[in-house]
Amino acid sequence: MDNNILQRIGELGIVPVVKLDRAEDAVPLGRALLEGDLPIAEVTFRTDAAEESIKALSKELPELLVGAGTVLTKEQVRRAVDAGAKFIVTPGFNPSVVDYCVENHIPITPGINSPSQIEMALERGLKVVKFFPAEQSGGLAMLKAMSAPYGSVKFIPTGGVDTKNMLTYLAFNKILAVGGSWMVKPEMVAAGQFDEIARITREAVYAMHGFELAHLGVNCSDGQEAADGAERIASLFGMAVKDGNSSVFAGKAFEFMKSPYLGEKGHVAISCNDVARALAFLKSKGIGSLPETEKKKDGKTAAIYLDLHVGGFIFHLLQK
The missing domain is CATH 3.10.180.10 (2,3-Dihydroxybiphenyl 1,2-Dioxygenase, domain 1)
Structure with a gap:
């Protein structure tokens, strides 16, 4: 497991969850994220364009940390990594997918929303997991109660996280980063509103820092x-x-x-x-x-x- 990747995610604080329907939108979107001071993208594997998008981003924008999200199978892990993905994110805890990533030293943050799943992650040596769907699973109150017995585990809440609650999550010392799609909405990408995406992204970054x-x-x-x-x-x-x-x-x-x-x-x-x-x-x-x-x-x-x-x-x- 490459802890440097997870450390970098923690330094960045926000993980944009990106859904791309057209691979040709990948690089302009990546440039918008870079312009917005957030050099990271989690490209969801929910579309046919995901693999080509990851490949384009990894090749054209090497300064961007690119990962694959909504990964459901080992085959998708292989395709994502071959395309250039540096980390894997899953919506739930699929033991076969998690084990494959651990065995092959691929950084993975599996989705969890129960103590049992946290313990499954700990059993495999994982120290960072995705809390998903965060708000629908009880939000920060649920996360604080659930995480109390697990001092060494860090979380990336995703699902219902936006500018309104981002700082509340990040103030909790067990949060590594937050994930969200509010700055990269699919309709904005489809409309080519990359300047607006850069503006919203920069706004989110500076709100997170609170200078x-x-x-x-x-x-x-x-x-x-x-x-x-x-x-x-x-x-x-x-x-x-x-x-x-x-x-x-x-x-x-x-x-x-x-x-x-x-x-x-x-x-x-x-x-x-x-x-x-x-x-x-x-x-x-x-x-x-x-x-x-x-x-x-x-x-x-x-x-x-x-x-x-x-x-x-x-x-x-x-x-x-």
Whole structure:
């Protein structure tokens, strides 16, 4: 099993479930997903065009992570993998299909909606499964109750997941990613609305990250300058002053450092829903991080500085 594929799916956070009736639509759709900052597609094997679509995407757009969904038989697994699929997704738990993938080291996320099926996955060494159909099976409440005894298992909820509930699912620490088709609706593909697909996809990606300005940090020469700066801003704008070990805050938006830290003038803190996922996203845009500045909480990255400098300020990420 290639854990790198599953790790990449977790970094991307959203898996577009794509139904293609015409193979000639595959590459334009793939380009729309790339333009929308979501380089992944799960092409369902429900149409005659699926195999050719996977082949075209894999050949023309190697930067796109392509998988096959709605796979029902071992023969379909073979055809999908031969066409270039890097992972397999099944709607239910078919032991013969799952065993074939495990034996041949093909990443697979089988569909489950019961504890018994989770245990069937665990018995085969699988640590990631698809919760399907998610909303119709009881949604997040059902998933939380069902997954409680299985600490090591991660889930990809699919079925009824959209922009309205995506963030609620992703906030649960046992969710690897969510699957959905709302940004790649078949009627939009058929109509050639690829610019609209790119727009909706990008919108979903940025909604998932939830980037927001958290605070502005200003480098001061010493503690007195920091205290004076915080007091002045606080008095002007009706904010509370909070004195800390290394800085003084005026409200939550302004931080005055008691001694110069990173950045020529200071730093800009950007909060997000998942720092690790945000780091992977920014890395794809050429932005690195400074590992020595990483701070962790409950085993997860809670804050880290980026190798991003604008106007004398360095940027860093904060977990919401």
